[in-house]
Amino acid sequence: MGIKIIKPGMMSSIQDQGRRGFQSLGVSTGGVMDPLAMKLANVMAGNPLDEAVIEMTMTGATFECGEPARIAFFGADMGPVLNGKQMRMGQPMELKKGDVLAFGYAQKGCRCYVAVQGGFDLEPVLGSQSTHLQAKFGGLKGRVLQKGDWLPFKRPLLSDHTRRIRWSFYLSPALSSYLGNRKIRFIPGKQYNWFTEEDRERFLNQSYQISADSNRIGYRLKGEQPLTGMERQELITEGTAAGSIQVPPSGEPIILMADRQPTGGYPRIGEVISVDLPVLAQKKPGDWIRFEPVTLEEAQKLYLLQERELSALKKIVQQKMKE
Amino acid sequence: MSESYQIYPLGDSALMVEFGQQISASLNQRILQKARHLENQHYPWLDDIVPAYTTLTIFYNPLKVEGSFPYGKVKKMIERELSSATDEEELSSRHIRIPVCYGGEFGPDLEEVASLNGLQPEDVVKIHTDPSYRVFFLGFSPGFPFLGGMNERIAAPRKKVPRKKIPEGAVGIAGQQTGIYTQEGPGGWQIIGRTPLSLFSVSQNPPALIMPGDTVSFVPISREEFYSWEETGWE
Numbered sequence: 129m130g131i132k133i134i135k136p137g138m139m140s141s142i143q144d145q146g147r148r149g150f151q152s153l154g155v156s157t158g159g160v161m162d163p164l165a166m167k168l169a170n171v172m173a174g175n176p177l178d179e180a181v182i183e184m185t186m187t188g189a190t191f192e193c194g195e196p197a198r199i200a201f202f203g204a205d206m207g208p209v210l211n212g213k214q215m216r217m218g219q220p221m222e223l224k225k226g227d228v229l230a231f232g233y234a235q236k237g238c239r240c241y242v243a244v245q246g247g248f249d250l251e252p253v254l255g256s257q258s259t260h261l262q263a264k265f266g267g268l269k270g271r272v273l274q275k276g277d278w279l280p281f282k283r284p285l286l287s288d289h290t291r292r293i294r295w296s297f298y299l300s301p302a303l304s305s306y307l308g309n310r311k312i313r314f315i316p317g318k319q320y321n322w323f324t325e326e327d328r329e330r331f332l333n334q335s336y337q338i339s340a341d342s343n344r345i346g347y348r349l350k351g352e353q354p355l356t357g358m359e360r361q362e363l364i365t366e367g368t369a370a371g372s373i374q375v376p377p378s379g380e381p382i383i384l385m386a387d388r389q390p391t392g393g394y395p396r397i398g399e400v401i402s403v404d405l406p407v408l409a410q411k412k413p414g415d416w417i418r419f420e421p422v423t424l425e426e427a428q429k430l431y432l433l434q435e436r437e438l439s440a441l442k443k444i445v446q447q448k449m450k451e
Numbered sequence: 452m453s454e455s456y457q458i459y460p461l462g463d464s465a466l467m468v469e470f471g472q473q474i475s476a477s478l479n480q481r482i483l484q485k486a487r488h489l490e491n492q493h494y495p496w497l498d499d500i501v502p503a504y505t506t507l508t509i510f511y512n513p514l515k516v517e518g519s520f521p522y523g524k525v526k527k528m529i530e531r532e533l534s535s536a537t538d539e540e541e542l543s544s545r546h547i548r549i550p551v552c553y554g555g556e557f558g559p560d561l562e563e564v565a566s567l568n569g570l571q572p573e574d575v576v577k578i579h580t581d582p583s584y585r586v587f588f589l590g591f592s593p594g595f596p597f598l599g600g601m602n603e604r605i606a607a608p609r610k611k612v613p614r615k616k617i618p619e620g621a622v623g624i625a626g627q628q629t630g631i632y633t634q635e636g637p638g639g640w641q642i643i644g645r646t647p648l649s650l651f652s653v654s655q656n657p658p659a660l661i662m663p664g665d666t667v668s669f670v671p672i673s674r675e676e677f678y679s680w681e682e683t684g685w686e
Binding site: 148149150151152153154155157253254260262263264265315317318364365366367368369370371372389390391399400401402424425427428429431432435 | 459460461462463464465467469472474486498499500501502503504505506507508510513514519520521522588589590591592593594595597633634636651653657658659663
């Protein structure tokens, strides 16, 4: 029981906040590309913020409920339709057995997250339910969702509903305004000064387009002028972070994303700040971005502020659900 | 003992400690000891520690650090830990023998590596199986060991056109490095052989067969031995 995948969409997988503590064994952290959308979907589903969710990419999936469920979704606008009726993003719903929820092409943004109250009953692997697509473990059988798969729930919906309920509250559309942002803020990195002044200016002044061969491991960027002014120094392989902006000899930056390898050997011009990783995760190939430097102090302030707002929101939703 | 190192932020949730600029076994050993020492402190904000050749990357959760500027706090605590005596941290180091079937279907590039270096294929095998390699750290893919100590006489550049698919267990050479692919995937290394051993399994604890600080040597086996190799537990 749980929900059944009728159509898997382009690339749907189970993800949570990722694996901690195994990077020294060469294991990527993985996890959702857009942690903000995951958290907002979980808030509305009445879950802990980091409960595992379904991450859908570009084209969403179609699900059929095998039992009553309370669900919520957030992120890219994939024109969600429930039994033929248009649905609103960020509104919790109680579905009954046989309901069909369908997502289409992402009109705005790139990734949408589906949360089910209580979460999915899938065995954590190395402390996480995230699907490690390259190493083929975690999530559902270590792979993307396929037609006919069942995702079991951890616990049945306690309120025994045989009718469908749409809760009367929903997340403000303003919360999804980040989908349209183009500005990506970064903290200059350890090798920032390896780049020539000309290259650093170029990096800040030109727009970059997300190229087609971008994925959960990294986003490849195309700018008008490559950053090739640097006298090549050999970098001894060292740690990387989600958001690291690597510049290989081609001079075309690659931003490392959720499934990045824990170590890398290309110089890094900087690291994208945590609150802008969701902005980036919602960019599709062909979209444009610009970089803007910020201080570490500012980045951490923004991150703490976002988390405070999320926990305040969570309290409000909990209150509403009791009413 | 006074330590020389530099600390750099790595984004807003990690920092990197750089202990030197030269790859050496002794520097790497010190880094592994420091990593163990930090792990043993069980800081609630500590998410992950990633040793590499000359650096230690420390991932922290800014939400679990008090105050408005978590980096400043974490940096201070790291500095304090690094200055405390840690030389007595015991690191267990094991020697692991990796059976490898060289050449033929398992090592399609063995002859190329030989001719590039003016050697016979059997010389390459002899030189490759001779040393005891140090495991500096794991990275690239789950359980993939970065090994030091390969003889320069069998060095070979990466393939000009990377292969789309290299099987798990493939043993390769890239420049002056040798390594073992731990999962199937694309790659540009010159493949000289393959081991029937699985280097990473989530059902084992720890999931990686080879750990940083271990030493590894390669032992040649026949095709028949490769196919009849039975996986046993990692004891």
